[in-house]
Amino acid sequence: MADTAQSPLETATGPPDHSEFRSRVRVFLEEHPLAVPRGATVDDDIDEADSVRRAKTFQAALHDAGLAAITYPAEIGGGGLDKSFQEIYHKESAAYRLPVFPLAISHGMCLPVLNDFGTDEQKSEHLEKIIRAEEIWCQMFSEPGAGSDVASLQMRAERDGDQWVLNGQKVWTSGAQYCDYGLVVARTDPEQPKHRGLSMFKVDLSAPGVEIRPLRQITGDAHFNEVFLTDTRIPADWLVGELNMGWSVAIAMLMYERVALGAGGVSGGGGARPGAKRIAELAREHDRGDDPVVRNALADLYIRERLLTFIGMRIRAAADAGRAPGPEGSIAKLATAALAKDTTELILEVIGAGATAWPADDDSAETFVMAFLSAPAMAIAGGTNEVQRNIIGERVLGLPKEPSVDKNVPFKDLLVGTQR
Amino acid sequence: MDFTLDEREQAVSDLATQILTDKITMERLAEIEAGDEWFDRDAWAALAASGLIGVAIDESHGGSGADLVSLGQLLRAQGATVAPIPLLPTTLAAAAIAELGGESLASDILPGVCDGSTILTIAVQEYLDDDLATPAAEVSDGAITGQKIVVEYADLADHMLVSAVADGRSGLYLVQPGDAGVMLTEGLSSRLEPVWQVDMAHAPCVEVTSADGAVGWLVERMRAGLCAIQLGVTEAALKLTAEYTTERQQFGRPVATFQAVTQRLADQYINVAGIRLTTYSALWRLSHGVDATEEVSIAKWWASERASAVAHASQHCHGGMGVSVEYPLHRYTLWNKHLTTSLGAGTRQLREIGARLAAP
Numbered sequence: 001m002a003d004t005a006q007s008p009l010e011t012a013t014g015p016p017d018h019s020e021f022r023s024r025v026r027v028f029l030e031e032h033p034l035a036v037p038r039g040a041t042v043d044d045d046i047d048e049a050d051s052v053r054r055a056k057t058f059q060a061a062l063h064d065a066g067l068a069a070i071t072y073p074a075e076i077g078g079g080g081l082d083k084s085f086q087e088i089y090h091k092e093s094a095a096y097r098l099p100v101f102p103l104a105i106s107h108g109m110c111l112p113v114l115n116d117f118g119t120d121e122q123k124s125e126h127l128e129k130i131i132r133a134e135e136i137w138c139q140m141f142s143e144p145g146a147g148s149d150v151a152s153l154q155m156r157a158e159r160d161g162d163q164w165v166l167n168g169q170k171v172w173t174s175g176a177q178y179c180d181y182g183l184v185v186a187r188t189d190p191e192q193p194k195h196r197g198l199s200m201f202k203v204d205l206s207a208p209g210v211e212i213r214p215l216r217q218i219t220g221d222a223h224f225n226e227v228f229l230t231d232t233r234i235p236a237d238w239l240v241g242e243l244n245m246g247w248s249v250a251i252a253m254l255m256y257e258r259v260a261l262g263a264g265g266v267s268g269g270g271g272a273r274p275g276a277k278r279i280a281e282l283a284r285e286h287d288r289g290d291d292p293v294v295r296n297a298l299a300d301l302y303i304r305e306r307l308l309t310f311i312g313m314r315i316r317a318a319a320d321a322g323r324a325p326g327p328e329g330s331i332a333k334l335a336t337a338a339l340a341k342d343t344t345e346l347i348l349e350v351i352g353a354g355a356t357a358w359p360a361d362d363d364s365a366e367t368f369v370m371a372f373l374s375a376p377a378m379a380i381a382g383g384t385n386e387v388q389r390n391i392i393g394e395r396v397l398g399l400p401k402e403p404s405v406d407k408n409v410p411f412k413d414l415l416v417g418t419q420r
Numbered sequence: 421m422d423f424t425l426d427e428r429e430q431a432v433s434d435l436a437t438q439i440l441t442d443k444i445t446m447e448r449l450a451e452i453e454a455g456d457e458w459f460d461r462d463a464w465a466a467l468a469a470s471g472l473i474g475v476a477i478d479e480s481h482g483g484s485g486a487d488l489v490s491l492g493q494l495l496r497a498q499g500a501t502v503a504p505i506p507l508l509p510t511t512l513a514a515a516a517i518a519e520l521g522g523e524s525l526a527s528d529i530l531p532g533v534c535d536g537s538t539i540l541t542i543a544v545q546e547y548l549d550d551d552l553a554t555p556a557a558e559v560s561d562g563a564i565t566g567q568k569i570v571v572e573y574a575d576l577a578d579h580m581l582v583s584a585v586a587d588g589r590s591g592l593y594l595v596q597p598g599d600a601g602v603m604l605t606e607g608l609s610s611r612l613e614p615v616w617q618v619d620m621a622h623a624p625c626v627e628v629t630s631a632d633g634a635v636g637w638l639v640e641r642m643r644a645g646l647c648a649i650q651l652g653v654t655e656a657a658l659k660l661t662a663e664y665t666t667e668r669q670q671f672g673r674p675v676a677t678f679q680a681v682t683q684r685l686a687d688q689y690i691n692v693a694g695i696r697l698t699t700y701s702a703l704w705r706l707s708h709g710v711d712a713t714e715e716v717s718i719a720k721w722w723a724s725e726r727a728s729a730v731a732h733a734s735q736h737c738h739g740g741m742g743v744s745v746e747y748p749l750h751r752y753t754l755w756n757k758h759l760t761t762s763l764g765a766g767t768r769q770l771r772e773i774g775a776r777l778a779a780p
């Protein structure tokens with residue numbers, strides 16, 4: 001790890017030039033055993049602990065090479081370089097599958113939020129550790145009674161001396177089982193209307209009173225959890241952003257989430273979804289390459305992939321130029337969810353009877369069917385398609401807002417969740 | 421036909437629904453999934469005791485002598501309760517033995533099917549082969565050699581009805597899974613239940629029929645049967661979704677009051693109605709000995725393409741709950757997707773219908 005505030009790539013005479021940087025990136029990716037060229041076969045059959053270990057190993061090496069969080073200041077562990085370098089990294093890494101999936105939320109959402117809203121102490125304590133994946137963070141917003149309407153959440157945070165005491169339940173918390181900290185939205189003032197009495201906190205998931213229970217998904221995996229907080233005490237200065245202003249922090253985080261989910265992630269360089277070209281190979285392997293139905297569908301996917309690439313480029317350009325992510329995040333997220341669904345359906349069409357059942361040792365068929373089963377979740381996680389369309393309708397087109405009955409009523413008087 | 425159930429069909433539907441909803445609770449399903457047998461023997465015995473397994477088998481062999489429309493009601497009830505029982509393969513293999521096989525075979529096997537003691541399965545699918553009518557499996561000297569996949573309940577079945585070619589003619593043969601020369605390899609289906617790959621090397625077999633079109637006869641009925649199960653699956657999933665979205669509140673109101681939800685669910689109601697009408701039409705024609713080739717393809721298209729839309733909508737309108745296995749919907753989603761791809765998904769049906777329409 002670099003122990004100076006200087007990027008390891010920076011020379012005594014200033015930042016590296018682009019071609020030098022590009023060759024550094026290439027060398028790093030070529031040499032790192034965990035960066036796998038797309039198209040090469042990988043051993044996907046590893047357990048979660050292994051994939052977290054791989055993510056950490058890779059990310060630490062990336063950071064040592066000065067290639068992690070490239071546009072973040074060097075003082076907090078970033079690369080200290082401008083967006084043009086980030087673009088180079090994106091282009092180069094797109095040819096690889098990087099083992100960073102377990103870091104998607106930590107890097108795509110928690111890192112920028114902490115950077116935007118955290119106190120100086122919080123930043124110096126955590127940012128570099130998050131960038132290096134010494135710490136992994138998760139998002140704790142949804143509750144049993146509060147999903148699309150997350151502002152109606154009931155988790156309470158009450159002040160007791162120089163501490164906050166948290167009580168309540170979160171649900172669908174992705175990755176909590178291997179995360180160190182969570183960003184938790186809790187209600188700090190029930191006298192105010194639902195959007196106004198919320199605050200954001202960082203919570204140590206190993207603290208007393210935190211109980212994490214895995215929830216299994218339709219694929220049989222347990223990527224998400226219920227998290228119960230019972231009299232969990234945290235220091236007063238673990239508040240992230242201002243007191244009772246948690247909704248704006250949450251909104252910022254949700255925008256980063258859409259961008260991360262839609263634009264292929266900030267650190268991943270494209271998701272794991274197989275593209276039209278890969279499916280074309282599969283079609284040839286299954287003697288369906290000449291089939292006009294398959295060809296039409298492939299061309300359609302290919303065109304939509306292109307569009308999504310452009311949307312992603314635009315989003316990153318805006319982010320690199322320092323503009324807050326806007327509604328194009330919603331567009332990207334909608335397009336990604338639809339593409340994932342149609343892509344996995346086409347794969348099943350191509351593999352035909354092989355998708356109805358497969359031998360116990362046939363990983364490839366099972367991987368495809370699991371991808372097919374998990375694709376619909378992308379239209380739900382991070383705000384459902386309907387929520388994204390409402391955002392586009394109301395914020396971009398300027399259509400009137402959906403009538404709401406509860407916007408100005410004190411939260412304590414609302415009939416939500418267990419208050420009903 | 422007028423698309424309403426007659427008294428007998430209604431009675432089958434009511435009785436099957438009553439028995440299966442009574443036996444197959446969500447707790448029971450969780451128990452079975454955790455156990456080592458994907459089979460609710462208790463429900464099977466109850467169905468047999470009330471004469472339902474033999475509903476479409478002739479009275480002379482211990483059955484009730486009803487037709488495929490009634491059997492369709494039984495299969496629909498299975499779909500509605502996602503009941504882990506070998507209903508489709510047992511009843512349709514029995515139908516093939518009764519209709520296409522000799523009398524002595526029928527009187528050997530069918531009484532045991534009716535009383536629930538004999539389980540049958542069907543092995544017609546081969547790897548990467550969509551043309552089921554001309555199997556690669558071969559019969560010579562009274563023994564079969566070949567491979568079949570996606571065979572349900574091969575581990576529990578007393579007989580497998582296997583498609584194979586003898587002297588250039590496709591036919592149906594009975595093989596006993598426990599015999600020498602039969603090897604079973606466990607795999608997983610997209611319904612996440614165990615299914616079997618069956619490798620046969622000179623496995624002893626008994627001919628049921630080598631009459632022209634026998635394999636097609638069976639496959640057509642299997643497709644229609646899959647549609648009937650899918651009908652039950654989609655009806656139940658839609659009902660669950662209507663209840664959930666009425667109950668579930670966000671933004672201070674039931675999510676079903678958001679028009680994006682209401683309208684999507686109304687479309688699913690139409691989709692389920694389409695599955696129902698086309699399935700009934702196919703079953704009715706099959707029962708009445710009228711050519712049903714086109715109707716079966718149309719029904720299977722609805723039960724694949726439009727059933728997928730029902731699966732997506734019901735999962736989506738449940739939000740996170742639709743993805744989680746803590747809630748019953750996921751079972752309907754898995755079954756739906758499995759039935760959708762079984763014996764040819766939507767595109768295959770369109771191809772078959774289109775080929776007939778546009779044939780020179």
Ligand SMILES: Cc1cc2nc3c(=O)[nH]c(=O)nc-3n(C[C@H](O)[C@H](O)[C@H](O)COP(=O)(O)OP(=O)(O)OC[C@H]3O[C@@H](n4cnc5c(N)ncnc54)[C@H](O)[C@@H]3O)c2cc1C
Pocket residue numbers: 138139140141142146147148149171172173174175224377380381382383384385386387390402668670671675678679680681736737738739740741743
């Ligand atoms: C795989 C996965 C991972 C997740 N990870 C996390 C995580 O790490 N952290 C976290 O906090 N949460 C996470 N979530 C939760 C996710 O954010 C919520 O599931 C989502 O916001 C929807 O909330 P809900 O499940 O309560 O559905 P509900 O809000 O109850 O929605 C039910 C249905 O009603 C519709 N609906 C609701 N309101 C409207 C409206 N106004 N107009 C039209 N339709 C409407 C919805 O679109 C949906 O179809 C995850 C979810 C999934 C599936």
